[in-house]
Amino acid sequence: MLKQKFDSVPWTTTQTFNGIFLTLVPWIAFTVVSSLFSTSTTGQAAKPLNLQADIANAVVSLIFSLIIYSAFLMAPFFYARRYSQTTGADQRSVWQLLGFRRCNVGLAVLLVLGSLVLIVLLNQVYSYLITTFHLPLQTNDQLVLQRAKTAPITTYVSLFIAVVVAPFCEEIFFRSFSFMGLKNGMPPVMAVILSALIFGAAHGDPASLPVLFFIGIALAVLRLATGSYWPGYFLHFLNNGLSALLIILAVHGVHI
Template sequence: MSSPSHSEGRPLPGRPPLKAEEAPAPWSFRETWLALLIPLVPWLLLALGSQLQGSRLPAPKTPLSLQQDLEGALTALLSTMIVEGAFLLVALFFARRALRRQAESQPAEPLVTERSGEATSRLAPSVARRKHIPVGAVLHALGLRRFHPLFVWLVIAFLALLYVVNSLYSALLEGLHLPLQTNDQVILESSRLAPLTTVALLVLAVLVAPLCEEIFFRGFVLPGLRRGLATGWAIVVSALVFGLAHADLGSLPVLIVIGLLLAILRWWSGSIYPGLLLHMLNNGISAMVILLYMLGRLH
């Protein structure tokens, strides 16, 4: 896998550059915020309402029946697909619309007739078809591109860094006796009562959420923020929004750090794939730990 872009400096002969130069996003800074608010506001309101309702209801103390657990798993599957799908569809819609607008703004090339040799105002077929934007062009604009294989080592380094950050944060919460629960702790507690629902949530967290969130936050939001902010500030703002979007106060500091590392990977590599790999590995390790607890292998 090699980066198709050129670097700022002059790369070594035969060796692709590590830092990929990238054209500005075709969507505007304003469109970025509009696309961000469309799925984010309803989701945060729904999450807040769910948490308030859950705090008022007594927590179940006995495991759910198989039917109740299966219904919970299907509900979790459906609701997660709707939420994550909303982020994905918004990114695809705004990116495609921006690419179409960009194509339509290009000047038309006149055709030269074979008989007279005179230019006519009729558009060339390639220009006339510009209103149709291929899916591949949309995905490429959203960062689904090849990247330099050395970024895999950076993914591993960032994964180790996240382990350290998680350990320090957990020790801080325990040392200060803060009444905060991370999302993993909530899932772990619910696993004793609803194992099927827990497994469904873990599968979605590893396979579905990383793809949709990387396309939206790092493929769409980050490049769009760079249209109106310096790169450093765009990375910070995208990380803050990413953390807040999880509606998980207990894990917010760690989520912001994760958002920073994912945004840095996107900026340096020019692709969302390294961040997608890091995101899936991070969620996968957390899911594996919870599954081991459920199986009684960890205490």
């Protein structure tokens, strides 16, 4: 087992940027194409899919999403395993390098709940500004709501991916790999800001960028403050789960 406090990682800043580039360029291209396709289909008088078509679409979406999200794990595990093999450390050290270790539970719970409250408040303020000033912005949540009218099963699968798969993979890539790697070559504050910008931009949702940027900052601060992967994962899971719940309620005519 590695004998270190895990306040740094063995991959360099250059290797971090290489991993970010090779991972996010295909991902952003996929996100943009998907967004354009969704906009074109929802912009038309789209007819609801029949049950068989919706199920088939949902299965394809699930498989493709799992493949895409698995790409987020390639760079982190590649560099962590290479260091582990070089030093002769056991397999457990790979996971420890990526933040899978214990932390101060009390501090973690306090930070997670406090961050979640701030994110919810920011979302409310941001939605109020968009509505009040009639800003021409459409977030991904609104697109999901529109798609739910024509492909409900596919929508539920997308929400499952967002709540269960995305937090696991994204926290490994954006915080355990990218943020920690950036921190090796720049001040922590700059690493927090840059990693949050990368996190926000990677979602391909310009309308939600201010909120995503703040979430990225909160997640990076959690990683820095606790030294563990888990608090950020749970905050990410709770935030996405809350958004998914609100979307499901809205689909059924319940608005909060």
